[in-house]
Amino acid sequence: MIILPVNKKRHNEPIPEPTLRRIPKYYRFLLSEQNKDTEYISATTIAEFTKFKPIQVRKDLQIAGAVGRPKIGYEMKSIIKTLESFLGYDNITESFLVGVGHLGTALLNHGQFDEHGVSIVVAFDNNPTLIDTTINGIHIKDVKKFKNLAERMNIKVGIISVPEEQVQATCDMMVDAGMKAILNLSSTPLVVPDDVVVQSLNIGVALALLIKKLQ
Amino acid sequence: MIILPVNKKRHNEPIPEPTLRRIPKYYRFLLSEQNKDTEYISATTIAEFTKFKPIQVRKDLQIAGAVGRPKIGYEMKSIIKTLESFLGYDNITESFLVGVGHLGTALLNHGQFDEHGVSIVVAFDNNPTLIDTTINGIHIKDVKKFKNLAERMNIKVGIISVPEEQVQATCDMMVDAGMKAILNLSSTPLVVPDDVVVQSLNIGVALALLIKKLQ
């Protein structure tokens, strides 16, 4: 019988959504502490700065597979590595972006998604002025070439930053080209087959939530 | 003794976060159905398209204060109005934006936040080329004038779309100018006093979550 190492949980049980949303916050905080050469950090400290409760931080860290030492805390370097690998930041997935307007351009210039385990390898647009130019080292190609390239490069992740009225059509095109995960930056709700995962990021909705919290 | 109308819940009990995140999705779907002149819609139908369960939709709608009719469903017009007012989309809050780069420009051009109850009334930057120009009818002013204007116009909501390294400084400036709600579009975690609400919208994190879901 094979004895599994360290954290079995991670491989079997589903990870609670709330945990999944909190862990990137711990991670960000740890990165910002990293240079202050504190060798160990306690759940209490993490909790204080991220405004969660110590016990919750401990639970979450456990789910992520982090191991600490009583009285000492968690080793800085090791906990960062653990969270990185838990979040998949150490394993880069390639993606395609469609729509090089202001938002698309902002994303291409940002170029720090590598930190989050994703890289935009090619961008697409239908504007002839943009086609065959480059932003931040990323080539912009005719959207007509999307499917062909996606299949050749075996890309499964698409980012949509086109105007609202083209969003669903772009999505359909992506699905047809074999995308299995789509990031939707518009406020149009996407209709996709069941085997395609969608993540929507809607600034308007975020603003509305912010204001609701304010009241 | 005064008898309260319709939905007491809404005024007393806190609204579950998950509910708050689902309701905008129902709302979007309803808008898209609106023109198909269906006069009534059932929770089952909403559930089908938004991929939630009928019972959950009913519960959420109840929390939002919607009232339906057995066998018939919810009246289209009235349910849209109810959700609109629940989400605060019918009551516009004014906000200031700082940072007119590609992302900021995208936000100013988007200009559909009104739908979500927020309007950007003035934008700020420190780039002399941009100052005193206009995007989509919104004036861009010197960021030095932020505090003064914020106080005069009694603005409490700020949107940060500056480069990562200026994010915390911008945030501090906003807090000093009296902002009580801040939308952070960077991946830098903000440090704010307890009475300031922050909503972070991080595209990198969203991408990472998407990919985690994919696996």
Place this chain on the structure above:
DNA sequence: TAGATTGTTAATCGATTAACAATC
């Protein structure tokens, strides 16, 4: 050793789901 912190088990809390009565 005493104090602090992790890790674990149990208790609590809240959200989701199920069951069913009320109603059109």
Place this chain on the structure above:
DNA sequence: TAGATTGTTAATCGATTAACAATC
């Protein structure tokens, strides 16, 4: 009337929190 759907009450499930033992 029969069937469908809401609204409500109860049961279940899962996440958060508390308590405490283990450990450095």
